[in-house]
Amino acid sequence: MYINKSLREYLDDLASKKAAPGGGSAAALSAAIGAGLMSMVANYTTGNPKYKSVDAVMADILVRVTQARQDLESLIDADVNAYEKLSKAVHSAPKGSTELEKLYKEAARVPLDTCKICADCLKLCKELALKGNKNLVTDTAIAAILLEGAFFSAKYNVYINLKYIKDMEFIGSAHAILSPLEDSMPKLKEEILELCEDVISK
Numbered sequence: 001m002y003i004n005k006s007l008r009e010y011l012d013d014l015a016s017k018k019a020a021p022g023g024g025s026a027a028a029l030s031a032a033i034g035a036g037l038m039s040m041v042a043n044y045t046t047g048n049p050k051y052k053s054v055d056a057v058m059a060d061i062l063v064r065v066t067q068a069r070q071d072l073e074s075l076i077d078a079d080v081n082a083y084e085k086l087s088k089a090v091h092s093a094p095k096g097s098t099e100l101e102k103l104y105k106e107a108a109r110v111p112l113d114t115c116k117i118c119a120d121c122l123k124l125c126k127e128l129a130l131k132g133n134k135n136l137v138t139d140t141a142i143a144a145i146l147l148e149g150a151f152f153s154a155k156y157n158v159y160i161n162l163k164y165i166k167d168m169e170f171i172g173s174a175h176a177i178l179s180p181l182e183d184s185m186p187k188l189k190e191e192i193l194e195l196c197e198d199v200i201s202k
Helices: 007-015 023-045 049-090 098-131 134-162 168-201
Strands: none
Touching (some): 007 023, 023 049, 023 098, 023 134, 049 098, 098 168, 134 168
């Protein structure tokens, strides 16, 4: 599992001529880094007398973002595993078979989960921009940028797998989740950056 290996090994394998890790795994890693930055901001806010009024809010954000980061760490490897299984089956299973359909769905679910976590985290990121420790405002901004980028990165991996799936209910469900987020995520990120820029300019 890559999560237990060195960052250098992961990046070397990402750059190599290997089927995985690839873009879906990289998206989950980027999102996990964004969530990690959010945890840092929350950690520097909770227990700080200057931010006593938002201590409970920050403590709640910290719990939720910590869980999100753990889930994203799992998705880094889940994407690798899903793609490796699919890659093998593409060369052995009959085209259009039930087995391939199942594996394409599995390969789509992983980046879809990444997308959903990114959306949840970005909402919390706005709370950090409004109430978090202002000395870490750039970390909040960077987290927002990473989360939006990871969302759109993972989205493309969902769509490339949907291309080979026949189950229209599954496809419709994925689009129902992603379509509204494609509009709301950039707007929310810009709101967060504006809040952060206001702090920086003062």
